Amino acid sequence: MPQPDDPQVDRFYAAVGDRIRDARSAARLTQAELAASLGLARSSIANIEGGRQRLPLHMVILIAETLNIDVSELLPDMAESQPAPDLNNIDEKLHDADESSRDFVESALAQLIGKPEPKE
Incomplete structure (x- = not known):
């Protein structure tokens, strides 16, 4: 409480x-x-x-x-x-995640903040 x-x-x-x-x-x-x-x-x-x-x-x-x-x-x-999630140092937080998870998070964040996803 x-x-x-x-x-x-x-x-x-x-x-x-x-x-x-x-x-x-x-x-x-x-x-x-x-x-x-x-x-x-x-x-x-x-x-x-x-x-x-x-x-x-x-x-x-x-x-x-x-x-x-x-x-x-x-x-x-x-x-x-509720507090907004802390998205500072997202690279550090995703350091141990597998590549598929990192790609998913980066794609979702790109859509949310309106930035184009990086081209491969």
């Missing part, structure tokens, strides 16, 4: 903030309008959307109700708050 100061918790709140911002924008509300409807300062909404301010559970429900969406739309799945 992650602790409150764990980076995974920070990523979770950042993902919640992104979802709140997206839902607010879709509802065509400004931060100030959403804040006023919730009795908060506009800066609180900015901090929540930026993942810098953790909000109590009842506020998540109030925000969902104000934006006329289901509360589940504001909560990311855990995969969204």
Whole structure:
């Protein structure tokens, strides 16, 4: 279980903030309008959307109700708050892999980052 100061918790709140911002924008509300409807300062909404301010559970429900969406739309799945895989030094990490595995990984990465695969 992650602790409150764990980076995974920070990523979770950042993902919640992104979802709140997206839902607010879709509802065509400004931060100030959403804040006023919730009795908060506009800066609180900015901090929540930026993942810098953790909000109590009842506020998540109030925000969902104000934006006329289901509360589940504001909560990311855990995969969204997982760290990105470390792709630094990929050559070192693949050093002991067989050639077929290395070729597969290099091909997949080339497709993901949009770089053409090297010609043989």
